[in-house]
Amino acid sequence: MHRYPANGPRILYLSIVVVASVILYYELYIQYAVSTLLMHEYGMTFMYATMISVVGNAVGAFASLLAGLADRWGRANLVVYGLLLTGALVLFALPNAPSKGWFMFFMALVNVVEGMALVATPALIRDFSPQVGRAGAMGFWTLGPIIGSLVVTTVSSNTLDSSSWQTEFRYAGITGLVVFVVALFGLRELSPALRDQLMVSLRDKALIEAKARGLDVEAAQKNHWRQMMRLDILAPALGISLHLMFYYTVVGNLVVYYSTVYGYSEQRTNALANWYWGANAIALVVAGVASDLTRVRKPFMIAGGVGTVVFTYLFALTTDHPDTGYYTFAWLLVGIGASSGMAWAPWMAGYTETVEKHNPAATATGLAVWGWIVRIVVSVSAVFTPVIVTSATPLVNHGEEVVAAQADAGAALELVQKDPALFIRMSEYPNRAAIPIELQVKALQLAGGDLAKLNLVEQKQRSLAVLIDHGEEVRKAKERTSDEWMRWWRLTLACQALFVPSVLVMAGRWSPRKARKDEAAHARRVEEELAALAADGAPGVARQRT
CATH class of the missing domain: 1.20.1250.20 (MFS general substrate transporter like domains)
Known part of the structure; x- marks a missing residue:
């Protein structure tokens, strides 16, 4: 333009x-x-x-x-x-x-x-x-x-x-x-x-x-x-x-x-x-x-x-x-x-x-x-x-995964927390039959002889694995x-x-007062320059000012 x-x-x-x-x-x-x-x-x-x-x-x-x-x-x-x-x-x-x-x-x-x-x-x-x-x-x-x-x-x-x-x-x-x-x-x-x-x-x-x-x-x-x-x-x-x-x-x-x-x-x-x-x-x-x-x-x-x-x-x-x-x-x-x-x-x-x-x-x-x-x-x-x-x-x-796992694990988590190392070792075996008898006995003692609690731990393995892998990291x-x-x-x-x-x-x-003075001074300079351009015959200046 x-x-x-x-x-x-x-x-x-x-x-x-x-x-x-x-x-x-x-x-x-x-x-x-x-x-x-x-x-x-x-x-x-x-x-x-x-x-x-x-x-x-x-x-x-x-x-x-x-x-x-x-x-x-x-x-x-x-x-x-x-x-x-x-x-x-x-x-x-x-x-x-x-x-x-x-x-x-x-x-x-x-x-x-x-x-x-x-x-x-x-x-x-x-x-x-x-x-x-x-x-x-x-x-x-x-x-x-x-x-x-x-x-x-x-x-x-x-x-x-x-x-x-x-x-x-x-x-x-x-x-x-x-x-x-x-x-x-x-x-x-x-x-x-x-x-x-x-x-x-x-x-x-x-x-x-x-x-x-x-x-x-x-x-x-x-x-x-x-x-x-x-x-x-x-x-x-x-x-x-x-x-x-x-x-x-x-x-x-x-x-x-x-x-x-x-x-x-x-x-x-x-x-x-x-x-x-x-x-x-x-x-x-x-x-x-x-x-x-x-x-x-x-x-x-x-x-x-x-x-x-x-x-x-x-x-x-x-x-x-x-x-x-x-x-x-x-x-x-x-x-x-x-x-x-x-x-x-x-x-x-x-x-x-x-x-x-x-x-x-x-x-x-x-x-x-x-x-x-x-x-x-x-x-x-x-x-x-x-x-x-x-x-x-x-x-x-x-964070969300650990919170969800904690809620899902429930009572199983309480039991695992009594001896985390023991249950980590037990989780390494493919099934309960492969777990050494001494580890099973120790786990049953921690459960107070309640086999249902051990069954619950087995059912919640996925949530417990999340807590084992990331629980401590998230807590810290x-x-x-x-x-x-x-x-x-x-x-x-x-x-x-x-x-x-x-x-x-x-x-x-x-200062607003000084700024307005600067603006007024600029306006006067613009008028002076336009007048000078018009006097020199600059094309269109006189027409634009009217």
């Missing part, structure tokens, strides 16, 4: 980008809502399941860097054909993956597309939203991962009890292909000459269109990566990536956390997560609009960052209290989600404005730097999760799981705290 669109088409393009972001994250995050089912299906350990996320985010990180070339290639193609590829993978490939290795490979491909979309979609939002109004627009864009997660938990919590994990993937894939068709025919993007300029408000439209005719696009697109290697770009990108540590845990491991510590089902945990996603979504939009109205970003980032730390600390304290009620968790998650949303939407606006301070033409490159950093942080955090929470694998893989895992998760929450808190100082180096005012 060589003309900046009117308000109606502009809002349509922004809406398509937001919907595309929602669906891309829906397709990416559906795996986490059924993570325990996947582990059972493919015989995965918690470490292997985590490595799917590690590998995916690692390849997604480098895909984000590649998407930095969107400053040259454009953004819309990456989004449109990315929707086609992910829709096909999620609908056809993942539900039919023959092994856990193939499942990891297909998820890595989905992450490649998502890594590119993480750069292309906010770049499109920036292109179609001037700085005045950008936080609100970015608030809607950040709804992509949030509403995507909310869709995941809402759909799975209402359908998973009557469907399979494969069906959950197919729901996401079909939705993705529908949105691909919408984006194919409905999404457009600005020409490089228009998008490579700084636009503070919609009143700048006439000026940027006039200046676009003489803009040297090739010169504007040189040395992008060098220009982005600055403290005020790198520090905030790392800061927000660390701030989102709790978010990564909610996406990837909340089902594991609540199933191992509190015994929640997948459906119950996903319903609980809806409180977090709902509060986060509302806060993103409200904080974005409020940031635009006050013309400042940093106060919202600081308030949200501090609030996130406080509520996460209160949430962590519940780890040692297994009797904590459902609605206590819900309101704590609301506090964390709302605080994080207050910080995130203004941060996205402030970050793109910081990039524009150096070079408006380098928007996609600056977002690629952030996309690479955030994916590396996610990968590293995913690696450390099973290292810190070692209890997750035995509890997820064998239960004893340490709370302490291990507490260590994880402490690490999360430390990462969240590092976000606050990173805000200080970003562009933007603290």
